Amino acid sequence: MRDSAFDGLDEKSFFDRVQAKFVEKAPDLSQSxxxxxxxxxxxxxxxxxxxxxxxxxxxxxxxxxxxxxxxxxxxxxxxxxxxxxxxxxxxxxxxxxxxxxxxxxxxxxxxxxxxxxxxxxxxxxxxxxxxxxxxxxxxxxxxxxxxxxxxxxxxxxxxxxxxxxxxxxxxxxxxxxxxxxxxxxxxxxxxxxxxxxxxxxxxxxxxxxxGKDLLLARHMAEKQSYGVKIIAVALIAVAGQAFIPGSAAFITATQAVAIGSLYYLYTGKVLSSKAALAILPTFLAETAGSSLFLFVKSFLPPTGVFDVAAAGVAVVITLALLATVNSILSSDAKLEQEELLRSKFRSYHEQAKDVLRDLALTDIRDLPEWKVLVSKFLGGL
Ligand SMILES: Nc1nc2c(ncn2[C@@H]2O[C@H](COP(=O)(O)OP(=O)(O)O)[C@@H](O)[C@H]2O)c(=O)[nH]1
Ligand SMILES: [Mg+2]
Structure with a gap:
């Protein structure tokens, strides 16, 4: 099991691992x-x-x-x-x-x-x-x-x-x-x-x-371009780390950190790691109200072993998740509106599959290329 995405973790230790990674990766928004x-x-x-x-x-x-x-x-x-x-x-x-x-x-x-x-x-x-x-x-x-x-x-x-x-x-x-x-x-x-x-x-x-760029970006009148950057950075991380053991925790933490950053960008409020992680299962009707573990397992391969196809799936899901959060927050709606969240996610998910189907992950290498892709994606709905 050493090379599995879950690295043999059970539900509780998986959650703890994700939370630790979140704290490690999230910007410190209490700085001046x-x-x-x-x-x-x-x-x-x-x-x-x-x-x-x-x-x-x-x-x-x-x-x-x-x-x-x-x-x-x-x-x-x-x-x-x-x-x-x-x-x-x-x-x-x-x-x-x-x-x-x-x-x-x-x-x-x-x-x-x-x-x-x-x-x-x-x-x-x-x-x-x-x-x-x-x-x-x-x-x-x-x-x-x-x-x-x-x-x-x-x-x-x-x-x-x-x-x-x-x-x-x-x-x-x-x-x-x-x-x-x-x-x-x-x-x-x-x-x-x-x-x-x-x-x-x-x-x-x-x-x-x-780690202070968000503190200023938050006050820009036009926030979309910064939202694009947050999403692009997350996608690069997911694409790059998908193959390492224990990557499921890494991917989940990356998604939650990006959600927290988008949340701060649009609302000026800090989202705790618990709150950010609690949002993830609500994206899928099947996992809403249940655990983060089930949510992650629903899109990662059943064996938990990563290959190119699974990495592509993780990128597609991450893009759809973050586009949904960006769209809801930028229109001043609330993430707690679960029906809205799920319906938006469904259409972004279909669109993300289309966009990334013909694209090998290795085709997109650097941040500017990811930014162009995300920017087109957000503008394209
Ligand atoms: N021609 C020109 N005028 C400018 C430019 N930037 C600002 N101003 C004008 O210069 C004046 C002083 O600008 P302000 O921003 O209040 O300067 P401050 O005193 O340094 O804060 C105002 O009338 C501005 O409209 C510029 O790039 N070109
Ligand atoms: Mg002045």
């Missing part, structure tokens, strides 16, 4: 996240925050109203996105220090991400402010905003300006952006957003390493 956006007044810091969060102009006004903690210092804006996530928009860290409140003191104790925003032609005198920021945060990103200012000039001009800034600030990388269109007083309400995607990606990549 502090992001500082530093740059001169009117460089577009607030606009950049809105663009990073994919907010529309209307949403941007809402967040400023709801989340802002009023500061003593005139040019300091503190955005409290939730109890654990703070964004501070300020000309420099000195202004944050001057505020000297509980919130700013806590913030200065640990800054995860520093974003330094400059505009216009290079100015070496800003290096001091950047160095101050660098010393206080785990990672930093330099942004040259308002690149639309050079739209009438030859495109090489922006490149030259970027290089000059790199040289003066002594940094290897600068993200050129445009974040025009958030100003409610603007006479031209057209949004002109450029260069924000690579910046958001780089920040996300860094946060991922610290």
């Amino acid at each position: 996240l502090n992001i500082a956006i530093i740059g001169k007044v009117s460089s577009g810091k607030s606009s950049l925050i809105n663009a990073l969060l994919k907010l529309s102009r209307r949403k941007a006004l809402e967040i400023a109203k709801v989340g802002a903690v009023s500061g003593v210092t005139k040019d300091l804006t503190i955005l409290k996105l939730d109890e654990k996530v703070y964004l501070i928009d300020s000309p420099g860290l000195d202004d944050v220090r001057a505020e000297n409140s509980e919130v700013t003191k806590n913030f200065l104790r640990h800054i995860d991400v520093g974003i330094f925003v400059v505009t216009g032609s290079s100015d070496a005198s800003q290096k001091k402010s950047l160095d101050d920021l660098r010393q206080h945060c785990d990672s930093f990103f330099v942004v040259l905003n308002k690149i639309d200012e050079w739209d009438d000039l030859d495109p090489t001009v922006v490149d030259d300006v970027v290089n000059q800034w790199k040289n003066d600030l002594k940094v290897d990388k600068i993200y050129p952006t445009c974040t025009k269109g958030y100003d409610p007083k603007s006479r031209n309400p057209k949004m002109d957003i450029r260069g924000v995607f690579p910046l958001r990606n780089a920040i996300e990549e860094f946060l991922e390493k610290k």
Whole structure:
């Protein structure tokens, strides 16, 4: 039995194994996240925050109203996105220090991400402010905003300006952006957003390493693309680990962790391992109300020994499960609606079988390919 997917486990020890794997793999959502956006007044810091969060102009006004903690210092804006996530928009860290409140003191104790925003032609005198920021945060990103200012000039001009800034600030990388269109007083309400995607990606990549990417993604106005990523990551794990002994526990934990992540993304609430695992049997009418063990056995081969076909089945089930959860949560419905959950699952399951039938698992190798597949899948119903 050594090479079986269940590794000879009985029901109780199987559940314990899954729960342990869940705890090991789930992100710690009780961590805090502090992001500082530093740059001169009117460089577009607030606009950049809105663009990073994919907010529309209307949403941007809402967040400023709801989340802002009023500061003593005139040019300091503190955005409290939730109890654990703070964004501070300020000309420099000195202004944050001057505020000297509980919130700013806590913030200065640990800054995860520093974003330094400059505009216009290079100015070496800003290096001091950047160095101050660098010393206080785990990672930093330099942004040259308002690149639309050079739209009438030859495109090489922006490149030259970027290089000059790199040289003066002594940094290897600068993200050129445009974040025009958030100003409610603007006479031209057209949004002109450029260069924000690579910046958001780089920040996300860094946060991922610290298990903090969900803390920020949760506040994006458009969450589907992050949902796609959660599902793609789970599918890669299932496809890759299907053949190892004890993989049933691994696969089940992977599914439950992804459900927990989707749950946090859409609701902002943490789902316990018990609650996440309790949802799984409800997907199938035959296993609803009974155990997780029966549910897992219903789709894994009876011998419990994995082969290519079984791995394909596990991927198909995982895709259908997570697409169902994504669809229910993104439409503000509740996972407790078991009938809805089962009927959605049935149609996603049929669709997933169709999509993956002609596809060898080895055809899809990396995360971008899985993301494309999941994205098409979610958009295709
Ligand atoms: N031309 C241009 N204007 C921008 C851009 N980003 C923001 N603005 C404008 O610059 C002004 C200051 O923006 P704001 O985000 O409040 O800057 P902050 O003071 O640094 O927070 C506003 O009128 C914005 O509409 C941009 O990329 N290009
Ligand atoms: Mg501002």
